[in-house]
Amino acid sequence: MKSLRLIIPLVVFLVIVVFLWAGLSRDPREVPSPFIGKPAPAFDLVQLHAPGKKLGTADMKGQVWLLNVWASWCVSCRVEHPLLVELAKANVVPVIGLNYKDKNEAGLAWLAQNGDPYRLSVVDADGRVGIDWGVYGVPETFVVDKAGMIRYKQIGPLTAEALQQKILPLVRSLQQS
Amino acid sequence: MIPELGHFALILALLVAIAQGTVPLWGAYRRDGALMALARPAARAQFVLVALAFGCLAWSFANNDFSVELVALHSNTQLPLHYRIAATWGSHEGSLVLWMLMLTGWAFAVTLRSRNLPAAMLARVLAVMGLVGVGFLLFLLFTSNPFLRLIPAAPEGRDLNPLLQDPGMVIHPPMLYMGYVGFSVAFAFSIAALLAGRLDATWARWSRPWTIAAWSFLTIGIALGSWWAYYELGWGGWWFWDPVENASFMPWIVGTALLHSLAVTEKRGTFKSWTVLLAIIAFSLSLLGTFLVRSGVLTSVHAFATDPARGVFILIFLAIVIGGSLILYAGRAGSVGGGAQFAPVSRESFLLANNILLVVACASVLLGTLYPLVIDALGAGKISVGPPYFDSVFYALTAPLAFLIGIGPMASWRRATLPDLWTRLRWALAVAIVAAVVIPLMRGRISPLIVVGLFLSCWIAASTVTLVIQRFRHAPQSGLGAKLGANTSAWYGMVVAHLGVAVFIAGVTLVKGYEVEQNVTLDRDQSVEVGGYDFTFRGVVPVNGPNYAGVAGVVEMRRGGVLLDTLRPEKRIYNAGGNPMTEAAIDAGFFGDRYVSLGEPVSDKGTEGAWALRVYVKPFIDWVWGGCFLMALGGFLAMADRRYRLAVKRKIDALVGATA
Numbered sequence: 085m086k087s088l089r090l091i092i093p094l095v096v097f098l099v100i101v102v103f104l105w106a107g108l109s110r111d112p113r114e115v116p117s118p119f120i121g122k123p124a125p126a127f128d129l130v131q132l133h134a135p136g137k138k139l140g141t142a143d144m145k146g147q148v149w150l151l152n153v154w155a156s157w158c159v160s161c162r163v164e165h166p167l168l169v170e171l172a173k174a175n176v177v178p179v180i181g182l183n184y185k186d187k188n189e190a191g192l193a194w195l196a197q198n199g200d201p202y203r204l205s206v207v208d209a210d211g212r213v214g215i216d217w218g219v220y221g222v223p224e225t226f227v228v229d230k231a232g233m234i235r236y237k238q239i240g241p242l243t244a245e246a247l248q249q250k251i252l253p254l255v256r257s258l259q260q261s
Numbered sequence: 262m263i264p265e266l267g268h269f270a271l272i273l274a275l276l277v278a279i280a281q282g283t284v285p286l287w288g289a290y291r292r293d294g295a296l297m298a299l300a301r302p303a304a305r306a307q308f309v310l311v312a313l314a315f316g317c318l319a320w321s322f323a324n325n326d327f328s329v330e331l332v333a334l335h336s337n338t339q340l341p342l343h344y345r346i347a348a349t350w351g352s353h354e355g356s357l358v359l360w361m362l363m364l365t366g367w368a369f370a371v372t373l374r375s376r377n378l379p380a381a382m383l384a385r386v387l388a389v390m391g392l393v394g395v396g397f398l399l400f401l402l403f404t405s406n407p408f409l410r411l412i413p414a415a416p417e418g419r420d421l422n423p424l425l426q427d428p429g430m431v432i433h434p435p436m437l438y439m440g441y442v443g444f445s446v447a448f449a450f451s452i453a454a455l456l457a458g459r460l461d462a463t464w465a466r467w468s469r470p471w472t473i474a475a476w477s478f479l480t481i482g483i484a485l486g487s488w489w490a491y492y493e494l495g496w497g498g499w500w501f502w503d504p505v506e507n508a509s510f511m512p513w514i515v516g517t518a519l520l521h522s523l524a525v526t527e528k529r530g531t532f533k534s535w536t537v538l539l540a541i542i543a544f545s546l547s548l549l550g551t552f553l554v555r556s557g558v559l560t561s562v563h564a565f566a567t568d569p570a571r572g573v574f575i576l577i578f579l580a581i582v583i584g585g586s587l588i589l590y591a592g593r594a595g596s597v598g599g600g601a602q603f604a605p606v607s608r609e610s611f612l613l614a615n616n617i618l619l620v621v622a623c624a625s626v627l628l629g630t631l632y633p634l635v636i637d638a639l640g641a642g643k644i645s646v647g648p649p650y651f652d653s654v655f656y657a658l659t660a661p662l663a664f665l666i667g668i669g670p671m672a673s674w675r676r677a678t679l680p681d682l683w684t685r686l687r688w689a690l691a692v693a694i695v696a697a698v699v700i701p702l703m704r705g706r707i708s709p710l711i712v713v714g715l716f717l718s719c720w721i722a723a724s725t726v727t728l729v730i731q732r733f734r735h736a737p738q739s740g741l742g743a744k745l746g747a748n749t750s751a752w753y754g755m756v757v758a759h760l761g762v763a764v765f766i767a768g769v770t771l772v773k774g775y776e777v778e779q780n781v782t783l784d785r786d787q788s789v790e791v792g793g794y795d796f797t798f799r800g801v802v803p804v805n806g807p808n809y810a811g812v813a814g815v816v817e818m819r820r821g822g823v824l825l826d827t828l829r830p831e832k833r834i835y836n837a838g839g840n841p842m843t844e845a846a847i848d849a850g851f852f853g854d855r856y857v858s859l860g861e862p863v864s865d866k867g868t869e870g871a872w873a874l875r876v877y878v879k880p881f882i883d884w885v886w887g888g889c890f891l892m893a894l895g896g897f898l899a900m901a902d903r904r905y906r907l908a909v910k911r912k913i914d915a916l917v918g919a920t921a
């Protein structure tokens with residue numbers, strides 16, 4: 085019995101190693117979100133550009149929209165940013181930015197520098213809304229339909245491929261329904 | 262030339278480390294004195310070589326050698342010299358060189374203070390540290406070479422991340438690493454003891470000062486990091502439960518448990534295998550922290566460039582070191598045998614409770630840190646665990662722990678009685694209860710968290726003071742000086758560190774309970790009242806630094822119409838990066854801070870018009886770090902105890918005398 089007890093730490097450690105290994109060898113983008121097909125978690129947050137005003141999920145009811153989670157400290161956000169700017173020019177779908185765990189000043193400066201593709205950005209300074217939405221890594225992009233259901237989630241930077249083949253067709257079909 | 266010299270020194274250090282990690286072990290096994298004697302010069306040589314490599318890297322930074330890729334990426338000619346030197350460890354590769362410097366530095370310190378150690382013990386301890394060094398040197402040389410050349414050389418470097426251009430950042434990493442890596446000594450002593458099959462009070466006495474030293478440095482390192490986040494990140498927070506913060510906090514929690522468990526092993530000979538396990542876990546968590554930070558499996562604000570190949574390397578290294586140690590533990594710890602018996606109410610029991618609570622607290626932090634990873638690996642989706650989880654779990658576990666701080670030191674070893682403890686502590690309890698109710702009533706706001714926090718803080722302070730008074734009253738000596746001298750510096754260390762915990766809890770409770778925060782937009786000469794202070798905005802003035810330009814807001818702070826201070830929060834644009842940075846202006850005080858950070862100009866008139874400002878009044882915030890420094894001070898006092906120098910020698914003399 086006694087010797088069995090001494091093995092416990094080793095077993096616990098091996099379990100941790102297995103998970104760490106799985107974490108390393110896993111593409112963090114492949115796993116679908118459990119939130120897909122579920123109602124988008126409600127928020128009512130202060131706007132980045134107008135700290136006096138708020139924007140909530142309720143305000144977006146009735147239209148198809150994208151929620152893009154971004155932060156000024158996030159390097160991959162720079163990668164996807166030109167695509168978002170282009171998307172904004174095409175004016176097919178409103179994109180709401182969720183400025184995640186960021187400083188307002190840093191976020192504003194970042195948008196001034198890189199271009200602001202968002203209809204609006206809202207502030208999630210402590211990341212609580214991010215937790216509600218199951219945000220794990222930044223950036224992430226959600227497609228929300230007219231009824232307020234999450235229909236798609238892109239983990240990691242948007243790619244031209246994902247935008248052309250998945251997100252835009254989905255947005256179009258949701259807008260028509 | 263200098264970078265090549267540094268690179269060459271690292272390669273030599275690897276060869277020396279391999280010799281240091283193998284030959285003395287073989288010697289200890291064969292009882293061959295000549296082979297064992299290699300350990301000491303090898304450890305010293307390794308330190309000199311790594312220090313040389315570190316010096317070469319620092320030289321490259323100081324002299325703006327942009328033909329070294331690392332320098333070109335992380336430094337700049339406009340950067341002041343002290344930040345250029347600090348930039349040496351501002352990157353992944355550089356921080357690993359610092360890690361190695363600390364590891365070999367600790368081993369070097371062991372060789373200096375080892376005259377009293379048996380040769381076989383010293384050989385094994387240094388060999389284990391050598392083996393850890395082999396792993397890290399391989400990692401450095403094969404995946405993260407800091408001396409890679411950039412040909413052709415860059416004309417100018419990019420800049421050091423402006424966030425890191427701060428005095429706090431100059432000393433925070435070295436302190437943190439001192440602590441982090443310092444647990445390698447306690448770890449090496451444990452492995453050496455398991456290899457030798459000898460775990461006793463002498464072993465505990467040898468490892469104890471090293472553990473306390475590492476723990477004290479780690480305490481300072483964590484406190485400095487938290488302080489830096491508070492004044493540099495500009496949103497007034499001081500702890501974020503970020504994975505990287507957790508990575509440094511977990512070894513600290515287990516280290517705290519280890520300190521207390523070592524006390525039992527030294528004094529009573531019990532908890533032996535448990536103490537060994539804690540020493541292994543403390544260092545394992547340091548390694549795990551390195552893995553989490555360097556591999557990029559978890560997203561974090563702190564993560565610099567991450568690379569999966571590095572992750573795989575560290576994970577394999579981790580599996581070998583920790584897995585190997587735990588296998589050794591499973592095989593050997595069973596033969597250690599139990600120690601002296603103790604009653605359910607005794608100091609041993611209270612320290613056992615302390616250990617269990619600390620280990621569970623650490624496990625909960627580990628779980629919260631790794632949970633997103635585990636859920637993801639199980640295919641159940643992706644989630645993040647935030648401060649709400651950590652706050653609630655951590656408060657629940659540390660509250661009973663804080664309560665025990667008051668009782669433990671009062672209880673006698675082996676057997677204590679509750680009626681006796683009650684008699685000795687009832688006044689402290691009464692004081693704490695009254696204070697916990699009266700202080701919130703005086704401040705005009707009361708909540709359960711405030712009452713519990715204040716109660717625990719006052720309870721620790723009152724019971725510790727009671728302990729000191731009773732100890733002095735019962736001392737046979739007469740006169741205060743003699744009574745003071747009657748106690749060991751280790752005992753005073755405990756008193757100071759426990760008072761540090763009281764100060765820390767008071768700070769956390771009061772700042773969480775009574776801080777006031779306002780985001781305001783102020784036109785020139787407009788005022789706002791926050792927490793009893795009037796802040797008047799007088800516009801902005803330009804500022805120019807060595808490598809940045811920007812503006813400073815001028816904010817006058819008044820109380821009752823009297824001008825107390827003029828705060829100048831800055832907004833800087835660094836020339837090389839172009840990123841704007843916020844420098845908060847803080848009027849720090851014993852009873853709290855006034856904190857102003859400058860936002861953006863919000864009117865069309867640009868800088869001449871209205872600005873967004875964030876104003877905080879944070880009562881007693883500096884007590885949070887003050888408490889940490891008291892804890893570390895307690896550690897240094899305990900480390901200085903004479904018995905760690907004398908008792909070991911006496912014991913050895915006795916052994917030598919007995920065999921001669």
